[in-house]
Amino acid sequence: MRDLGAGFKYLLKGQRWVARHGKQYGFGLLPGLITLVLYAAALVALALWGEDFVAWATPFADDWSSPWLGLFRGFLTAVLFALGLLLSVVTFTAVTLLVGQPFYENLSERTDRDVSPDGTAPESGLPLWRELWISARDSLRIVVRAALWGVFLFAFGFVPFVGQTVVPVIGFFVTGFFLTEELTAVALQRRRVELRDRLALLRTRKTLVWGFGTPLAVAFLVPFVAVFLMPGAVAGATLMARDLLGEEITDGQHDDDENTAEGVTPL
Numbered sequence: 529m530r531d532l533g534a535g536f537k538y539l540l541k542g543q544r545w546v547a548r549h550g551k552q553y554g555f556g557l558l559p560g561l562i563t564l565v566l567y568a569a570a571l572v573a574l575a576l577w578g579e580d581f582v583a584w585a586t587p588f589a590d591d592w593s594s595p596w597l598g599l600f601r602g603f604l605t606a607v608l609f610a611l612g613l614l615l616s617v618v619t620f621t622a623v624t625l626l627v628g629q630p631f632y633e634n635l636s637e638r639t640d641r642d643v644s645p646d647g648t649a650p651e652s653g654l655p656l657w658r659e660l661w662i663s664a665r666d667s668l669r670i671v672v673r674a675a676l677w678g679v680f681l682f683a684f685g686f687v688p689f690v691g692q693t694v695v696p697v698i699g700f701f702v703t704g705f706f707l708t709e710e711l712t713a714v715a716l717q718r719r720r721v722e723l724r725d726r727l728a729l730l731r732t733r734k735t736l737v738w739g740f741g742t743p744l745a746v747a748f749l750v751p752f753v754a755v756f757l758m759p760g761a762v763a764g765a766t767l768m769a770r771d772l773l774g775e776e777i778t779d780g781q782h783d784d785d786e787n788t789a790e791g792v793t794p795l
Contacts, residue, residue: 535739535768542764543757545639552635556759559628564755566623567616574612579605607682614678615671617703617748621710622667624758629660632762636714639766643777652718659717666713666723674706704741705730707748711741711765712772719773729772740768 546553582604589597625632640649652659681699685691709730716726730737744761748754770777 529735531733531735532739534771535736535741536743537739538764538768538771539740539744539761540764541767542639542762543760545642545763545767546635546760549638552638553759555631556628556635556762557755559624559631560755560758562627563620563624564752567620571609571612571616574609578608582608611678611682614699614703615675617745619667619671619674620748620754621707621758621761622671624754625710625714625762626660626663626667628758629663630656632714632759633659633718635759635762636718636766639763640715640770643767643770643779645776645778650719652720662717663713666717667710669723670706670709674703677702677706700742700745701738703745704738704743705734706741707744708737708741708765708768711761712769714762715766715769719769733772736768736771740764 546556579601582601586601586604589600592600637649637651641647654662678699681695681702685695687695709726712730713723713726716729721729744757747757767777
């Protein structure tokens with residue numbers, strides 16, 4: 529339970545970090561806004577033409593009598609939209625990180641330098657195209673894992689009582705875990721930690737991961753909130769990645785010194 533609270537504190541610390549760095553925060557909103565527009569368009573299209581798609585995909589039901597035809601296709605349309613909404617929550621972070629890869633890399637590096645005892649940040653040494661490829665490949669793997677969990681939870685959703693109480697709670701924890709993996713990947717990839725090793729590392733501190741990712745997953749369900757929380761989530765995930773690797777975290781005096789030298793008063 530102690531780790532659960534610590535994970536939530538890292539989420540708050542990340543938001544405070546970007547609040548102290550207004551310029552970084554402003555640029556960090558752009559990838560989220562771009563992704564939000566794309567996802568909103570996709571969900572609107574799904575809502576408008578989802579029923580037509582279901583009708584096209586189920587020609588065998590054309591001769592069914594009323595009301596079974598309407599109930600069957602209405603149920604499938606609702607399921608299709610629900611799965612689309614679930615995947616949008618799970619994949620929003622991955623797509624936003626991919627769109628804003630250069631910025632979030634810079635933000636994560638600045639966070640690392642700010643809290644590092646010696647004021648330095650690990651670097652992968654890889655060219656940008658290679659980092660983008662690794663990020664896209666790993667994100668796809670995570671999406672596949674999340675989709676499998678989504679199908680599993682959807683199936684259990686039909687179990688009376690359990691499907692309406694336990695399954696949604698588990699769903700938020702699962703989503704929180706995968707969101708945290710995507711966010712910590714920014715810092716861990718710079719340290720050349722592979723996906724399999726990242727997942728193993730996160731599993732060693734599940735309650736810490738849930739404390740960070742589950743509240744974020746709940747918040748991401750609210751329209752536009754994900755856009756405003758993403759920069760701070762990346763900063764907080766960087767702090768948590770240092771904790772998971774046993775790296776020391778200072779109070780951020782290095783970046784404050786830089787701001788003072790530039791004539792900017794630290795907040």
